[in-house]
Amino acid sequence: xxxxxxKKIEKEESIDYPLAGESRAKIITQLNWLLxxxxxxxxxxxxYLDCNKQIDAIITEIVTIAxxxxxxxxxxxxxxxxxx
Numbered sequence: 401x402x403x404x405x406x407k408k409i410e411k412e413e414s415i416d417y418p419l420a421g422e423s424r425a426k427i428i429t430q431l432n433w434l435l436x437x438x439x440x441x442x443x444x445x446x447x448y449l450d451c452n453k454q455i456d457a458i459i460t461e462i463v464t465i466a467x468x469x470x471x472x473x474x475x476x477x478x479x480x481x482x483x484x
Contacts, residue, residue: 427459 441448
């Protein structure tokens with residue numbers, strides 16, 4: 401069974417926003433060795449469960465920011481096309 405954080409990252413991977421993709425790549429590259437350790441320890445120790453929750457929140461925030469940026473870019477493009 402895949403651990404929570406790994407599943408969370410893979411779920412958000414399908415979002416086709418450059419910021420989310422870049423952030424996901426950085427998370428995987430920088431924390432690849434650490435995430436499985438935190439996931440396995442979080443089942444036994446509360447301190448690691450808190451880390452797990454924080455990483456989950458960070459991933460959610462990254463995706464939220466990426467979505468907001470994409471929406472803003474789309475609105476700006478629409479406004480620009482209306483002005484022309």
